[in-house]
Amino acid sequence: MREELEYVVVRALVELLGALPRRVARALGAGVGTAAFLLMGRLRRTGLRNLEIAFPEKTDAERERILRQLYRNLGWLLGEFCQMPKYTRENTQEFLRCEGLEHYLAARARGKGVLIVTGHLGAWELSSYYHSLMGYPMGMVIRRLDNAKVDQLVNGIRCLHGNRVLHKDDFARGLLGAMRQGETVGILMDTNMTPPQGVFVPFFGRLACTASGLARVALKTGAAVLPGFMVWEDAEQKYVLRFGDEIPVITTGDDEADAVANTARFTAVIEDFVRRYPEQWLWVHRRWKTRPDGTREGSH
Helix, strand or coil, X not given: CHHHHHHXXXXXXXXXXXXXXXXXXXXXXXXXXXXXXXXXXXXXXXXXXXXXXXXXXXXHHHHHHXXXXXXXXXXXXXXXXXXXXXXXXXXXXXXXXXXXHHHHHHHHHCCCCEEEEECCECCHHHHHHHXXXXXXXXXXXXXXXXXXXXXXHHHHHHCCCCCEEEEHHHXXXXXXXXXXXXXXXXXXXXXXXXXXXXXXXXXXXXXXXXXXXXHHHHXXXXXXXXXXXXXXXXXXXXXXXEEXXXXXXXXXXXXHHHXXXXXXXXXXXXXXXXXXCHHHECCCCCCCCECCCCCECCCC
């Protein structure tokens, strides 16, 4: 009963915000984000603690400003997600653009598949969707939502233009197959993991348990690896899908050491983007929860 009610509420929200003009949907989303910042004290404390770890040089006021802007950004993303079924390549030109597409096309032309290093930065849901609107559908490694009907609803929107979902609980085989077919898959690799799936690499100067699957697949298949993030550029009032230079993959013959070294290299690229757009990263996630000594960081 609870799951059915949850589904009805989510579907109604998607339909409501989707039927409104985009500007209004974003404004309402921002309002929801502001309310969440004020009402969800535990997440707010987590965000401020993470910002303290990442930016010890900033003042409390500066860190709170970043977190408030994050919640506004999340509200905008809610509005955009609900609007996505209406989006086409033509009607998004005023607020979406791509930069560095040549990096992606060169990587794809090698024919060994492309692994996109990405994270919960900017408009990550809009990023893969826009990529499919441009004519380049891709796979996405996604964790299943607890509510199966909500999961189906959300994935239905994500995949309207040819994208496909690879679920985290059974993605290795699909990911290897996708690379052998020369396909593109995006992986959000900025969340806390646990060993053995995760290895410890630096993130903002502190060891963070990080998924090593992308590195292992790149080593096994020779797939190209490059960063891709869709970030909000306030000066332009646009989202920009940015593809960076291909990230060279370290291969020394020591598979385990190479997996760790490459995971560290990919994580450093994510950190660089987060430093450039700190108000757009998901600080409310407990990124440093798993600790190297086998314990878990206490509640924030």
